[in-house]
Amino acid sequence: MCPATVLSGDFKRYSLASNMDDVLVCLIAISHPDMAATIRVSSDPTEQLGWLDDGTPKYGTVSNGEEYLYYQFGFTLPGQPSGTETPEAAIVLDNVDRVLVRTIRELHEAPRFACSIVLASNPDRIEYALPKLILTGTDWDAAAINGRLTFATTLQRTFPPRRFLPSNFPGLF
Structure with a gap:
């Protein structure tokens, strides 16, 4: 996904208005x-998606055929970088059930975060999207998981991408 090049009139009005009947919804795929x-x-309980195993209603947002479950989180868009620093976004996820902490701990490499912003009245139209962000740092406590998200850059890639071992390059040895 890349940023939307043409923003809808509704989105422009929402951005400039002091209050609006519609809701901006942040969708994140990890x-x-x-x-x-x-x-x-999803940052918003746009609609009821069904029922959980314990009989409570399940809320979230359906966008382009994908279900995004409502989960309390805060997301800060990356700012304008100054100098040579890489722009960073920030995310704060609620740490109520500890499932996300366990999932992040078990990964050996950083997960990718794709962020889209839609209007609740038209969740299939992506108003703004960020390319995949990489989780570069996390800390957590009993209440929240805090993470820094950066764009993948060539400076973060290993060079050379493969090690020159006899098993990888038998012709060299």
């Missing part, structure tokens, strides 16, 4: 090759 499934969370 993925990693070692995870069984992508975790999708």
